[in-house]
Every structure is written in C-alpha cells, then in structure tokens.
Amino acid sequence: MQNQSNVPVIEVKNVKKQFGDYFANNDISLKVETGTIFGLLGPNGAGKTTLIRMINNIYMPDAGTITIFGNPVSEDTQNQVAYLPEERGLYKKQKVIDQLIYFAQLKGVEKNVAKKRAEQWLIRFDAASWANKKIQDLSKGMAQKVQFISTLLHDPKLLILDEPFSGFDPINAELLKEVILELKSQGKTIILSTHVMHQVEQMCDDMCLINKGKAILQGNVREIKKSFGRDTILLEFEGDASFIVENPSFKIVNQTAHRLELKIIDNNFDSKLFLNELNQRLEVYKYELVEPSFHEIFIQSVKGNEVEIG
Amino acid sequence: MGKYSKIKTIIAHEYISKVKTKGFLIGTVLGPLGLVALIGIIVYISMNFGDTSKKLAIVDNEGTIYTELIKKDSSLYYKSEKSIDALKKELQSENIDGYVVIPEDILDKGNVSVYTGGGGGLGLISSLEDNLTSIVRVKRLERLGTDASVIDLIRQKVNVETNKITETGETEKDDTKAMAYVGYGLGFAMYFLVFIYGSFVSRGVIEEKSNRIIEVLASSAKPFEIMMGKVIGIGLVGLTQIIFWLLLGFGLLTILGPLIFGDPESLKTMTDMAEAQGGGMASQTQGMSIPGVDFTLILGFLFYFILGYFTYATFFAGVGAAVDNEQDAAQLQLPITLPIILAIMITPQIMNNPDSTLAVVLSIVPLTSPLIMIVRIAATNVPIIEIAASIAALIGFFFFAVWVSAKIYRIGILMTGKKPKFSDLIKWIRTA
Numbered sequence: 054m055q056n057q058s059n060v061p062v063i064e065v066k067n068v069k070k071q072f073g074d075y076f077a078n079n080d081i082s083l084k085v086e087t088g089t090i091f092g093l094l095g096p097n098g099a100g101k102t103t104l105i106r107m108i109n110n111i112y113m114p115d116a117g118t119i120t121i122f123g124n125p126v127s128e129d130t131q132n133q134v135a136y137l138p139e140e141r142g143l144y145k146k147q148k149v150i151d152q153l154i155y156f157a158q159l160k161g162v163e164k165n166v167a168k169k170r171a172e173q174w175l176i177r178f179d180a181a182s183w184a185n186k187k188i189q190d191l192s193k194g195m196a197q198k199v200q201f202i203s204t205l206l207h208d209p210k211l212l213i214l215d216e217p218f219s220g221f222d223p224i225n226a227e228l229l230k231e232v233i234l235e236l237k238s239q240g241k242t243i244i245l246s247t248h249v250m251h252q253v254e255q256m257c258d259d260m261c262l263i264n265k266g267k268a269i270l271q272g273n274v275r276e277i278k279k280s281f282g283r284d285t286i287l288l289e290f291e292g293d294a295s296f297i298v299e300n301p302s303f304k305i306v307n308q309t310a311h312r313l314e315l316k317i318i319d320n321n322f323d324s325k326l327f328l329n330e331l332n333q334r335l336e337v338y339k340y341e342l343v344e345p346s347f348h349e350i351f352i353q354s355v356k357g358n359e360v361e362i363g
Numbered sequence: 364m365g366k367y368s369k370i371k372t373i374i375a376h377e378y379i380s381k382v383k384t385k386g387f388l389i390g391t392v393l394g395p396l397g398l399v400a401l402i403g404i405i406v407y408i409s410m411n412f413g414d415t416s417k418k419l420a421i422v423d424n425e426g427t428i429y430t431e432l433i434k435k436d437s438s439l440y441y442k443s444e445k446s447i448d449a450l451k452k453e454l455q456s457e458n459i460d461g462y463v464v465i466p467e468d469i470l471d472k473g474n475v476s477v478y479t480g481g482g483g484g485l486g487l488i489s490s491l492e493d494n495l496t497s498i499v500r501v502k503r504l505e506r507l508g509t510d511a512s513v514i515d516l517i518r519q520k521v522n523v524e525t526n527k528i529t530e531t532g533e534t535e536k537d538d539t540k541a542m543a544y545v546g547y548g549l550g551f552a553m554y555f556l557v558f559i560y561g562s563f564v565s566r567g568v569i570e571e572k573s574n575r576i577i578e579v580l581a582s583s584a585k586p587f588e589i590m591m592g593k594v595i596g597i598g599l600v601g602l603t604q605i606i607f608w609l610l611l612g613f614g615l616l617t618i619l620g621p622l623i624f625g626d627p628e629s630l631k632t633m634t635d636m637a638e639a640q641g642g643g644m645a646s647q648t649q650g651m652s653i654p655g656v657d658f659t660l661i662l663g664f665l666f667y668f669i670l671g672y673f674t675y676a677t678f679f680a681g682v683g684a685a686v687d688n689e690q691d692a693a694q695l696q697l698p699i700t701l702p703i704i705l706a707i708m709i710t711p712q713i714m715n716n717p718d719s720t721l722a723v724v725l726s727i728v729p730l731t732s733p734l735i736m737i738v739r740i741a742a743t744n745v746p747i748i749e750i751a752a753s754i755a756a757l758i759g760f761f762f763f764a765v766w767v768s769a770k771i772y773r774i775g776i777l778m779t780g781k782k783p784k785f786s787d788l789i790k791w792i793r794t795a
Contacts, residue, residue, distance in 0.1 A: 109582035111777070128585065136582040142575030147380060158372045159583035203579070 060123040062087050062211055062242040063108060068117035070103050077103035078114070079266035085211075085244060085259070090237055092253040092260035092274065093246040096355055100266040101246050102139070105213055108244075109136050121211065132161045135209035139216045139246070141200045143188045149175075149199050150184040153206060160207035167206050174202040178228070193220055201229065205236075212236065215246045230256070250347040254278075262354055269358045270350075278344040285349070286315040288331075289339035296334065302327075306349060311338075316345065370588040370595075377596025381563070382603065391604050395611065398552075417487055419477065420450055420462035425469050431498040439490065454480060463491065470503055542657075543714045546741025549664055553734045554707045556668060558700075560601040561675040565692050567593055568683030568776075577776045586773040590684070591765070594676045601672060602665070609661065663740045670754070671733025674761045675699065681768025684775035685791075691782050702730035710738055717743035727753045729760035767792055 063085040070078040077100045085091045095101050106112045107119055110126045121130040144152055150171055157167035175181045178198045188196055197220040204212060217233070218226045233256070237243060245257060253260060253274065261271035270277065286303075288294075289312050298305060302319035324342060331337050345353070381387055420443035423429040432440045443450060443462065450462045461479030469475060475495055477488070497518075504514050568590070571577045580589050682695045706725060713722045717739045726736040726745070732753045739745050774791045775783070783791075 106582075106777075111578075111581045131583060134582070136579065138575065138578040140575040140578065142571075142577070142579060144380075144570070144576060145574065151380070155372070155376050156579060156583070158376075159369060159580065161368070 061085055062122060063244075064118075064120045064123075065104070065108075066118045068104070068107065068114045068119060070100075070107060070112060071115050076100075076266045078107070080117070081263065081266070081268050082117075083261045083268060083271060085242060087242055088237065088240050089258040090233070090243045090245055090256050092257035093244055093263070094248075094250075094253065094260055094351065095263035099263045101263055102215070104263070105136070105215065105244075105246065108213065109134060132207060133210050135160075135204035135207065135212040137201060137204045137212070137214045137217055139219075141197060141220075143196060143200060143203075145189040146187055148185050148187055149180075149191070152188070153199070153203050156203040157206035160209075162207045170206045170208075171202065174205055177232070178202060194222060194225060197221060198225070209241070211242045211244070213244045213246070216248070217245070218247070218249065218252065250351055254347050262351065264355050264358045267358075270354045274347075277350065278347070281345050281350060283342045283344055284317045285343050285345050286313070286317065287339065287341040287343055288313040288315065288337070290331070290335045290337050292335035294335065297331075306345075316349075369584045370592045373584065373589060373592025374596040374599070377567070377593050378599050381597060381600045387600065387604070391607055394604070395608055417460040417479075419487075419491070420445075420459055421465065422447060422450065422462060423465045424467045425465050427502070428465050428469065428495070428498055431502075432494055435494045435498070436490070451478070454478060470499060470506060473499060543717070543742040545660070546717075546738040547710060547714050549660070549741055550707065550710045550713075550734050550738040553664070553668060553671065553737055554703060556601060556605070557671045557675050557703065557733065560597055560672055561679045563597050563600075564594055564676040565679035565683035565696070566689060567597065568680050568772075569686065569689060569692060572684060572776050572779075573687050581776065586776060587769050589776075590677075590680050590769060590772045594673065594680055598669070598672050598676060601668070605665065605668065657741075660737075660741055664737055666754075667733040667737050667757075670757045670761060674729065674733075674757065674764050675703070677761065677764040677768045681764075681771040681775070684768075684772040685778070685783050685788060686775075687779065687782070695785070695788070699730060702728070703734060706731040706734040710734070713738050714742055717745075723749060727756055729757050732757055 061084040063083070065081055065083045068078050068081045069076065079100075081100070081104060093101055093104070103112065107114050108121070108126065110128065110131050119126045121133060124130055150168070153171035153175075154164060154167045157171065158164060162170075172181070172184065175184055178201075180195065180198055180202075183191060183195060183199070188199070191199070201217065204214075214233070217229060221229060233243060233245075245252070247253065257274050259272065260274050260277070261268050263269070285306065288297075291311060294313060297303065297313060297315070298308070302317060302322050303315040304318050305313070306316050307314035328337075328340060331340065417439070419440055421429040421432060421440050422443055422445075429440070429442050433442065440463075445453075447462075447464065450459065453459045454461065457480065461477060463475060463477045465475055466472070475491075477491060479487075501514055501518070504517065571580065571589075577589075584592075678699045679692075679696060682692055682699075686692045686695060709721075709725075712719075713725070713735055716722060722735065722739055725731045726739050727749065736745070736750070736753050740750075770792045771788055774794075
C-alpha cells in the first residue's frame, strides 16, 4: 500500500481495449484525485462503460495500466470500489434487505454489519418500510433507491455512478444529490458518468470527455470553461432582432421570441459598439457576456473531433 | 477477504434463497406423493385397461372350448350364437371388436382363426394364443384318458427362483427382477433430478443476465466464482431434497415395513391377487420379492447424481450465459441434452440386458453414464473396473465442462443483443 494522500485514486495510463476490430478504448489516460467528483462524459458508445468495467476488474485492458490508490486493479481493489451500472438490476423475487446484505457480503462486509448499515441507509432514504418487500412489488423509482443503497454498504472509498439520477423524480433527485455531496465531504471520490450537462457544471470538479475510444477533452471543469473564453452573449429584449440574426459576426446557439444566445465568431468583434446599436434599435432587458454552456462545449468538442477524424 | 469467502457467500445465497421458497417446500413434500400417484396410475391403467378394451365373440364349433375361455377371462371373451355372416356384418359396422372361429377339429389340427377390424395389438393375439394353447393341451390329454392328477401336474407352472453366489461363496437370494425395476425407477429419478436442477441453474444465470444483476456481481467476484457458486449452491439444494426423501423413505420403511412386507402371508396374498387379475402383471410379479435396502445402491445414486448434476449444470450455466431467454437456451442445450434423453429411452433395454455391450458402453460414456450406470448397478453385478472407468470418464468430462463453460460464461454474461450461434461459442472458447 502506498501513501494514499498524494496518490491519485485512479490512474489510467495508455489503456487500450479492443473487441474484434473495434477499439472501445484507444490509448486513454486520466487521473482522478482524492475527494473530488469526476465527470466521465461522452456520447453513447464512446467507450465509457468499457473503461468503467476495466476499473471494476470486469474486463482486463489489452494494453496500459489502471491503478486504484496506487495498486493495480485486482480482486482486492474491487472491495474498495462501488459501482452503480447504468442498467440497474436486482433480484425481482427477493426481499430488499436480503439483497442489500448479499451485495454487501460480496464486497467483503460481515453479515451483521451489512444488515445494520442497510437499515440505516433505508431510513436515510425514507424507505425503511420496504425492507421486507420484494423488488417486484416496488415502483421503479423505489428500486433505483435500493440499488443506490446497495453501492454504499461496504463503505467504499470510490463510487462509480453511471447516470445515477435517471428514474428519480425531482424531489428524490435532490435527495440523491445531497447524499452524493455529503459523501464527497466525507472524503470519498466519485466518478459521475452522465449525459445531463448541467449536472457536470453543478457537481463535478474535473472531467474527461471521451469520443470514439479517445479522451478528447479533460481537466478542471472551471478551467475548461474559462479556456473557451467569454465568447457567448446572452440577450433578453423587446423588438425586431432580425438584424442580429443576419449579422455574420455571430452564430446563433439558441433563439426564442425574446431571448438569444449568440456565439461570437468574429475575432474583431467590438462588444461596446454592438451594445450601443442594440440600445438604439431594441429594448434590452439583459445583456451578458458569458462562457459557453457545457452543453455547447460537449457538442462542439465531439463534432470538432469527428471532423478531425474525417 | 479471501476468494473462498466470496464463492461461499454465493453458494450460501443460492442455497438459502432457493430453500426458502414455497416451491421448494411444495416440491419436497409433494414430490414423493406425486411419484407414488404416478406409479399408482400406471399400475391402475395396466390392470384395468390392459387387455379389456376389446372383446371377442366366440363361435365355438367344437362346443366345449368357449366355457374354458370365458373362465380364463370373462372380460375378453363372450359366447355368440350368431352366424358367421351376421358377425361379419356387425364387425363391418363396428358394432363388435372381433370374433374367433373355433373349428370342430381344433383338438386335432390346432388351428383357430380370429377376425378383427384390423390391428388389435400383439397383447390380444398372444393372450388368445396362450389361453387356447393351455385349454387345448388339457382337452387333448383328457381325450386320451389321462389321469386328472397328471393333468394337474402339467398345469403347474415352474417357478424360477434366482440365486446368486457371493464372492465369499455363500448363496443368496437374487432379486434380479425387483432390482431391475428399482433401477428403472432410479434411472427415471436421476433423469428428472438432473434436468430439473440443471434447468434451475440455467434459469438463474439467465435471470442474472437479463436483469443486469450480473454487472454488479461481476464487479464484486470473478465470473468463475459466480458460475460455480451457483452450480454448487443449487446442487446442495438438490442433495438436501434427495436426502430428505431418503430419510423419509427409511422412516416409512421402519414404521410401515413390518406391517406390509414383514408378514410372508400378506406378500403371498398380494401375488395371488395379481395372478387373479391375469395378464401381464402376474408374470411380472412372479418370482419377485421385495429386496432389502441396498446402501451401495443409495450411495451409488447419490454419487452419480452429484457427478451427473455437476456436469450438466455446469454446461447449462455456460449456455445460459450465452443467451437472453430460456427458449434460446433450450436450443443450444440440445447437443448435451440429447444423450440423456437417449439414455432414458433405452433404459428398458438396459434393464433386460444390463450386461450387453451397449449397456457397458453407455454406462461409461460420460453424458449417459449417470443414468445408465445406476440402472446397471441395480440390475446386475457391475465389475469394479467398469465403475472405475465410468467415474474417471465422468470426472474428466466434468472438468472439460467447467473449462468450456467458464470461457463461454465469462464472455457471454456481458454480451447482449443477438443470439450467438454455435460457431460463436466455439470462437469464445478459443479466444478467451
């Protein structure tokens, strides 16, 4: 065991994984630091699940290395990791409490300890009364809660959550978010794989965007946003805005009757001059020069990458 | 935490979650009742619907034969006063099943004609032949003025008592006939148990795969542990059930045994009753006694169940991992299920000829051996060398099953979408 404080929780180095002729992961490297929430992003089929499975010791990389707290992925590291797969699965005909105990036991927790922790977490999720119900008698949202609880019982240092919010109503999604942030404050590390970009902006410290098996954008979420610069104008107004739409200095990102999101594509664009023009021709309620949204960054990066690949 | 504790956890989970179900309780209690009911129905049918479905009209030109025939089996024969032409018409209009014409000179020539609407079965002809032969024989002797006591002597059947010489040179009563039936029963039991528990395994694997539970399991334990944990856990459930049945059987024998079998008179009554029913049952039960409990046989059964179950269940686990539903599983399982289906189909031949080359070969060939060998052990004295060869082959084949299935399982459990073909499975075995 190496000293855990300065060793990254996960270090992926030049990992490759091939299925037949298809490269699911092609030379991916990344680091996840202790106590952070790390966004693992990418379009469907980009290779996220393959990477997650390798971190969980389900697949072995064809080349490269993956270490967890400095140790190569193995049966021993499995017990330190929690995994909530995107496609949830529980035994339909078994009782909630029995399954929770079983999954915890498989991660090396004693039965009594598992039972106690399961009961505590069921209370925390307002689900104590379900303990003796079978999964088939629960709603989908309830089953999602049970599955999430099942990842916590071995007190993992690292949680890998694949689309954790899907299937939750807003109230329970908020509860889940609260719990995830609470886990972070306890020093746990969380990998969050999601397609919901505002969650990345709200929750993640670092991120990695994967496309076609390659990491195309990674780093600190704030810094990535900054690096894209304040190149977007958010505008709320009253009047005829057609002169803006026709202006070649902009690319329209988003347009509704009284709202425009514009990306500045003219390098010599003068913000003051444009604001003057606006004030003369329109009633302006809001004018804001901002960084692009993560939604936009995601689309730009993936599309740009596809163009590069040809 | 070592690796053993994980496979132990999986075994315990499989075992407890199965034993706790209502299905297990019902199966354990109702299983023997069902078996008894099944045997009861078979015996009832063979006694009551054996030869009585058809009736033959007797036209007796000799004049004395028909009374004897009706005495033999009044449910089969009846006397007809009608003319042959009238009977022919009735047969054509299907009012009667058939008629027998006994010629005047039957005692001299020994020829009889029977007319039916076609078919009628071998049983019908052979009972008629048997009955007429014995009647004619006695009549001929009577005609010659043979003394009644001589005729009585001739009527008596010979009872073959089977004995065997043990290795120590003692002579023991041999229960060949009874034991052949015991073997048949055990063979059937083996067939059902291996199949039922084997399909529990493949169903379990498919459930974990199609419900995506496997992803979580695979992030906690090795695929091999998950697969073998399930096979072992469910196997222990099967053993629990069998041992419960054995104990129940012993208990019933100890309590009820002396009441039923202890009294030789009651046994004799049973045989007499069977004889009175006529037909096949009498000849089957004749010279048959109830054998004592044979521990070698029970041990052999348990042993072959374990080996047979493990081999089949392991294959079933591999195949289950390759598919998404049970229909597809049944198809891919065919190459391994065919041998045991073949085995159960030819079990009657094995019973009759437990030492034939076919029997010996099939009791050594791995996939048929659990069933065929148990039939042979019950029905005959199987040489130790053959048992050793059979066990060695089966154990070897079990390891082959584990090797093949583990590879298919490892790849299959995380594959979804299109159903793999045999060629795909072979590819998986080669690449993994």
